[in-house]
Amino acid sequence: MNGRVFIIGLGLIGGSLALCIKKAHQDVTIIGFDINREQARLAKMLGVIDEAAENIPDGALDADLIIVSAPVNDTKSIIQALANLALKPNVIVTDTGSTKRTIVETAINLKEKGITFIGGHPMAGSHKSGVSAAKEILFENAFYLLTPDENTPASKVEELKKWLRGTNAKFLTVTPHNHDYVTGIVSHFPHIIAASIVRQTEKLSEKEQLIPRLAAGGFRDITRIASSSPKMWKDILLQNREVLIELLNRWQDEMNTVKELLESGKGKEIYEYFSLAKQFRDGLPQKEKGAIPSFYDLFVDVPDYPGVVAEVIGYLAREKISITNIRILETREDIIGVLVISFQTEEDRERAEKCILSYTSFSTSYGL
Ligand SMILES: NC(=O)c1ccc[n+]([C@@H]2O[C@H](COP(=O)([O-])OP(=O)(O)OC[C@H]3O[C@@H](n4cnc5c(N)ncnc54)[C@H](O)[C@@H]3O)[C@@H](O)[C@H]2O)c1
Numbered sequence: 432m433n434g435r436v437f438i439i440g441l442g443l444i445g446g447s448l449a450l451c452i453k454k455a456h457q458d459v460t461i462i463g464f465d466i467n468r469e470q471a472r473l474a475k476m477l478g479v480i481d482e483a484a485e486n487i488p489d490g491a492l493d494a495d496l497i498i499v500s501a502p503v504n505d506t507k508s509i510i511q512a513l514a515n516l517a518l519k520p521n522v523i524v525t526d527t528g529s530t531k532r533t534i535v536e537t538a539i540n541l542k543e544k545g546i547t548f549i550g551g552h553p554m555a556g557s558h559k560s561g562v563s564a565a566k567e568i569l570f571e572n573a574f575y576l577l578t579p580d581e582n583t584p585a586s587k588v589e590e591l592k593k594w595l596r597g598t599n600a601k602f603l604t605v606t607p608h609n610h611d612y613v614t615g616i617v618s619h620f621p622h623i624i625a626a627s628i629v630r631q632t633e634k635l636s637e638k639e640q641l642i643p644r645l646a647a648g649g650f651r652d653i654t655r656i657a658s659s660s661p662k663m664w665k666d667i668l669l670q671n672r673e674v675l676i677e678l679l680n681r682w683q684d685e686m687n688t689v690k691e692l693l694e695s696g697k698g699k700e701i702y703e704y705f706s707l708a709k710q711f712r713d714g715l716p717q718k719e720k721g722a723i724p725s726f727y728d729l730f731v732d733v734p735d736y737p738g739v740v741a742e743v744i745g746y747l748a749r750e751k752i753s754i755t756n757i758r759i760l761e762t763r764e765d766i767i768g769v770l771v772i773s774f775q776t777e778e779d780r781e782r783a784e785k786c787i788l789s790y791t792s793f794s795t796s797y798g799l
């Protein structure tokens with residue numbers, strides 16, 4: 432395909448989509464706009480966009496595809512602004528917001544002008560923000576939710592999927608209402624819980640200095656997403672309030688059940704509680720990216736000598752194996768314990784393990 436693609440909001444998601452679109456359609460021109468000029472400048476400098484627009488009309492008027500990728504409250508005002516412009520009649524407008532109901536409602540203004548709006552939500556991301564975290568592989572194999580309505584021409588939905596082909600995502604059509612209910616459960620609510628665990632820990636740390644130093648593997652795993660953008664999550668929570676309040680009520684019941692089990696010291700029931708949770712968690716699709724992203728972590732026991740981390744990374748670089756993250760589990764003070772290296776695919780993890788075992792005598796595993 433060729434033409435002009437205009438991306439409004441050049442952060443993690445807008446930037447990653449720009450890279451995916453360029454990969455699949457090399458002849459397109461990608462124009463970007465971000466209210467934060469520094470992000471737009473960076474996007475241009477990194478080659479994520481071809482041109483930076485001065486303002487929304489500048490990029491929108493002759494665009495064939497417009498992707499709004501700003502926080503969800505801003506997305507609504509941007510859609511409103513687009514509805515007041517004389518856009519190309521054949522343009523498709525879509526968004527990437529984590530909520531859909533109120534955005535789709537706002538887009539009625541576009542539809543009334545005869546413009547096709549198809550709500551979108553790629554179900555993959557990160558706790559990182561900004562264009563510097565954008566990557567072409569972000570949506571690989573993830574679900575990409577679309578919310579066309581009964582009046583959206585099927586040809587337009589197909590056209591949008593073609594534009595987004597480079598994401599290598601799996602498209603799924605849902606209603607905006609169903610979208611907000613399901614993502615409320617598997618995405619929005621866990622972010623509240625992660626933030627609340629961190630807040631509670633912070634408060635308790637005031638009187639016990641050892642707490643942050645001991646907050647290691649489990650704490651870090653369950654709270655990674657608490658490092659996400661507060662602005663993005665403030666907007667999401669406000670737009671999915673009803674669902675989240677209902678889930679909070681259920682959660683309080685759930686916690687009361689656990690409290691009662693503890694108070695009455697019911698060992699068998701406590702075992703059962705964890706066992707049922709394990710069964711459901713273990714049964715979730717492992718290799719699919721979705722609300723639960725796949726982490727292909729390799730755990731490497733490394734001895735304590737200077738440069739050991741660089742050495743391991745050097746071996747992987749030599750074999751051209753890309754890594755997505757690296758961290759050291761600080762479970763024991765003064766000892767480099769376990770190096771956790773994350774990969775994008777199972778294949779990369781397997782290659783990395785072979786590579787490390789061939790160059791070193793370090794032990795490796797897929798979990799602690
Ligand atoms: N981060 C994730 O994991 C994830 C995953 C899927 C969908 N989303 C959704 O995608 C959207 C973008 O998220 P992100 O992670 O890329 O956030 P981000 O913070 O990395 O980027 C958002 C960008 O939008 C810009 N922006 C804000 N208001 C604007 C406006 N009025 N006009 C133009 N630009 C504006 C910001 O300056 C920022 O650069 C959000 O709606 C979010 O809910 C996020």
Ligand SMILES: O=C(O)C(=O)C[C@]1(C(=O)O)C=C[C@@H](O)C=C1
Nearest residue numbers: 529554555556557558618656722
């Ligand atoms: O992996 C993460 O850091 C995410 O939080 C990604 C995540 C999610 O909850 O799964 C966050 C919000 C999006 O709307 C979609 C994906």
